[in-house]
Amino acid sequence: MTRRERKQPESRRRTGCWRCKEKHVQCTEEWPVCNRCERLNLHCARGLKLLWREDAAQRGICFGREGTLSKRSSKAITPTKIEIGPEFQPVPNDQYTGRWLFLNTTYWDFGVNGEEVAKCSLAQLTEVVQSLNGLARPSPHRPLGHPLAQCSSVESFLLDYFIRGIAPFCSLSTGFNPYLSLVTPLALNYQQPHEPLRNILLAIAANQRQLLGDRAYEREAFLFKQKALHGLQNEINHRKPSAGAVATITDGCTPSWTTHLRGGLQLMEMLPHQMCESETLKRFFVMYFVAHDIMGRTGVEDPSEMSKVAHSWLDDDDLEEIDVLMGCSRGLMTLINRISTLATEKSKVMKTRQLTPQDISTFNTARNDIEAELRVLHQKLPSYASLQEDLLRIAETKRLAAILYLRERLGSPAGLCYFYPVEKFSHHQDKHHKHKHNNSINSPLSNQATMLSAVETSSSGFKARIVNMIISLMENLPDSPTLLWPLFIVGNVGLDDEEHRRFVLDRLRSIQKTRNLGSVRRARIVVECAYRAKDIHFPRGKVWGDEGPGVISLA
Incomplete structure (x- = not known):
């Protein structure tokens, strides 16, 4: 028999099931189960198995075609442990936090073991959700999924845009944002969802997209707003307002925002105390309505179109603490409200008659008292935003603006007046920040430190100096x-x-x-x-x- 006539061995094939490959047996490759696996009652599996370089290095096996094979010996040389070369660069996980990651998922993840892991993860996530504010308590009979999974594509996009594109910019602190921690869970809580609030969030997102030039959501902006107002009206008619109804008004500021504001202040009086899910939620409502009422009155001489509604801060509110939504303290807003009230009273009197000497003395005394309080007003950072220097700058900017507002509405003090010491205008520096942040916050004002008793020659010169200080603070904001x-x-x-x-x-x-x-x-x-x-x-x-x-x- 010639050499050509000899039976050539079959070339090694890379197909076949993994059971036959493990035993180095040629697989007959029948589908779906080969003969050997069927005879031995084995699980016949085919496909690719991925081997990572790091895994091969740890196990001390060859990676791919790496390794050596001696032709002089029938035994393969034992491969040496593969060392990870200098070209390997580990990737830090910090930059991927909050983003999607590729996971090497195989069919084993969907087996029995995977189900146990899923149950464990579900239990852990349930505990986490229940610990957040007590607003969302998932039912054990409801699968835990994304809160927007049940929404339509349009609603899902708009709610996601509100959560990611609008709400984060409504607070000056990343650690405390009531629009994300209070309002949004109130609207999306699947056990007791508040439909009017949910609809107004959709309307806000659609309206913002429209204002930015995206006309695709113009119809949705009117549609969701109509639904929200209709649902809100039903709650008011039945005299059963909820916290969601109040929150609906907080987000409903359109050109008719004064009507919404007045309704919100009155609705706060109707809202039973037990209806507020938390003290934080009630404090947010009071801050929103009272602050908007106070600041809205500063833009007009006679705010008669804004009906006066009695309001006050909560008993346990810290008047010196800076609010991260408004950028100033409640004490400063109280002084601003006193300026507006006094200026309105003075304006009404001057429209009917001339001021008497007694009137002038009364108004000047009240005016000087307010300015004296503004000069020494102290505003401090909240505990959850103790390192935010920008918040201090914003609060100081508004304090200086309040002094300008006082001068514009009620004039300058009678007689000669002296420039205030610079330290008064930088009074927001408390002892904790004086030695650490003095250069960063007080630098725009330090050039005038020598003018502690310069005489004020004109009211315009005083105003120009305050404006320069405001601009210096705002330049880096x-x-x-x-x-x-x-x-x-x-x-x-x-x-x-x-x-x-x-x-x-x-x-x-x-x-x-x-x-x-x-x-x-x-x-x-x-x-x-x-x-x-x-x-x-x-x-x-x-x-x-x-x-x-x-x-x-x-x-």
Whole structure:
């Protein structure tokens, strides 16, 4: 028999089941079970098995075709342990936190072991959810899934946009955001969902997309708003308001926001104490409505169209603590409210008759008392935002703006007045921050430290100095709607400095690009009208807030 006629051995095939490969037996490859596996009652499995380089190195086996095979010997040389070379670069997991990761999932993950892991994970997640604020308690009969899984594609997109694109910018602190920790769970809690609140969140997201130029959600903005108002009206008619109803009004600020605000303040009186799920939620409601009422009244001379509703802070509120939603303390907002009330009373008297010497003395005494309190007002950071220096800058900016507002509404003090010591204007530096952050926060003011007793020669010079200090504090602050009120006040001071005007208009434009809010657009219109009137020397007489599109939400 010639060499060619000899039977050639079959080449080694890489197909076949894993059971036959483990025993080095040629598989007959029948589907779905080969003969050997069927005869021995074995599980016949085919497919690819991935071997990672690091796994091979740890087990001390060859990786792929690595290793050596001697032709002189029938035995393969034992492969040496593969060392991970210098080209291996581990990837830190920090940069992938909160993002999707690729997982090497195999069919084993869907077997019996995988079910046990899933049950364990479900139990752990249930404990975590129940520990968060006590607002969401998943039912054991309901599978734990994404809260937006049951929504339509449009609703899912809009709710996700509100959670990711709107709510994070409504608070100045990343550690405390009531819109994410209180309002959103109240709307999406599947056990007792509040449909009007959910609909208003959808309307807000759709309206914001529309304002940013996306016309695809114009219809949804009106549709969800109509549903929210209809559901809210039903609760009010049945005199069974819930916390969700109050939260619905907090997010319903449209051009008719004064009506919503007045309704929210009255609804707070109707809301039973036990209806508020937590004290934090009630504090959020009070802060929102009271602050918007106070700051909204500062934009007009006579806020008669805003019906006066009695309101006050909670008994245990710290008046010195800076609120992360409004960017200032409750004590400062109380002083601002006193300025508006006193200025309105004075304006009403002057419209009917001239002030008597007794009236002048009474108003001047009250005015000087407010200014004295503003000079020594202390504002401190909350415990959950103790390291946020920007929050201190914003609070100090609003305190200085309140002094400007006082001077514009009630005039300068009678007689000679002296510039305040610079330390008074940087009083927000407490002892804890003096030695650590003095350079970063007080640097814009340090150049004037020698002018502790300079005589104030004119009211315009005093205003210009305060405006410079406000601009110095605001230059390093990010564009945020919380700066709207200081910019509005500076824009209505009536100074001729072009640098001041350019700064105010540029910041208003930047804030509008960040969030195209109606309040920002209207405030910008008022400031531009004030500048035009000043330029053409319009003989209007200086009456605060007599121009522009009515009452503006400046909180």
